[in-house]
Amino acid sequence: MVTSADVRSALASLADPHRAQASSRYLQITPGGYGEGDRTIGVSVPQQRRVAARYWRDLPLPEAADLLASGVHEERLTSLFILVRKFVKGDDQERGRIFDIVLANTDRIDNWDLVDSSAPYIVGPWLLDRDRSVLDRLAASDLVWDRRIAIIATFAFIKAGDFQWTFRLSDQLLRDPHDLVQKAVGWMLREVGNRDRAAEEQFLAERYRVMPRVMLRYAIEKFEPRRRGMYLTGEA
CATH class of the missing domain: 1.25.10.90 (Leucine-rich Repeat Variant)
Structure with a gap:
């Protein structure tokens, strides 16, 4: 064996x-x-x-x-x-x-x-058609890796055209103090925007002024320079 x-x-x-x-x-x-x-x-x-x-x-x-x-x-x-x-x-x-x-x-x-x-290839796919409440628990964990797993797992949902849990967990993690979580949230929001720019911007509209700067930068990385600048200066 x-x-x-x-x-x-x-x-x-x-x-x-x-x-x-x-x-x-x-x-x-x-x-x-x-x-x-x-x-x-x-x-x-x-x-x-x-x-x-x-x-x-x-x-x-x-x-x-x-x-x-x-x-x-x-x-x-x-x-x-x-x-x-x-x-x-x-x-x-x-x-x-x-x-x-x-x-x-x-x-x-x-x-x-x-x-x-692992999270986008095991955790997310397993939960695609199952109860996803475990992600709420992970997002509320004191362990930074649990929180990153929670948001990165939603990549599988995004690929399936389902953005609800990415937005839900992004709200929970909006003020997370760890840069690895901030970057992960911004990355997943960017992936939403790659598929539905309007949906991402609708989410950002009421939140971009309060989210950590690194999270915002990751989220708007693919925006046109002028539009990106408007977010960074608070004029979007």
């Missing part, structure tokens, strides 16, 4: 200390950074995806969950790549188990790349 140890060994064989140093800075795995306490071994994302492609079929879900509990960043991200592949190919029972694994381990999905590699 393939185990988490096999995946760990495959990743360890690709480790690069120089890349690990760069990754630590990029992911703020540094004292005082939001990734403080994590460990990276310097395996590139394309390499991790290749490892995931090699093992995802034969790695049992409990072993993937074990990998997600790792203290090594690349092992957790590779676990999520594996879980996403299994989710896409699985039946409803397996997809539900994968969703449960993710929700039970949000404290291990503890950097923006881990959230962004």
Whole structure:
């Protein structure tokens, strides 16, 4: 049987200390950074995806969950790549188990790349035609990663033409103090605007003056320069 140890060994064989140093800075795995306490071994994302492609079929879900509990960043991200592949190919029972694994381990999905590699591909798709109240709970969490998961999960709804929950959670997170949540909210609003500019601007109309600047900048990034300037100067 393939185990988490096999995946760990495959990743360890690709480790690069120089890349690990760069990754630590990029992911703020540094004292005082939001990734403080994590460990990276310097395996590139394309390499991790290749490892995931090699093992995802034969790695049992409990072993993937074990990998997600790792203290090594690349092992957790590779676990999520594996879980996403299994989710896409699985039946409803397996997809539900994968969703449960993710929700039970949000404290291990503890950097923006881990959230962004799983929330829109597992959490959002599972909730497309189900009760979404878990997103309200995540958005109200003290854990910044829960809050980012909540809003990023709505990307799946946006792709389906459903903007209601993006607006709902954006309102809940409108004054969030963390820049990773502010950026995520702005990004999702921008994705709404890519599909329905009028809907995004209607949402922004009563809120853009009070939302954090970084959130606004992300939300209007694709606007024409003149229109963007009007938002930034409070004249929209």
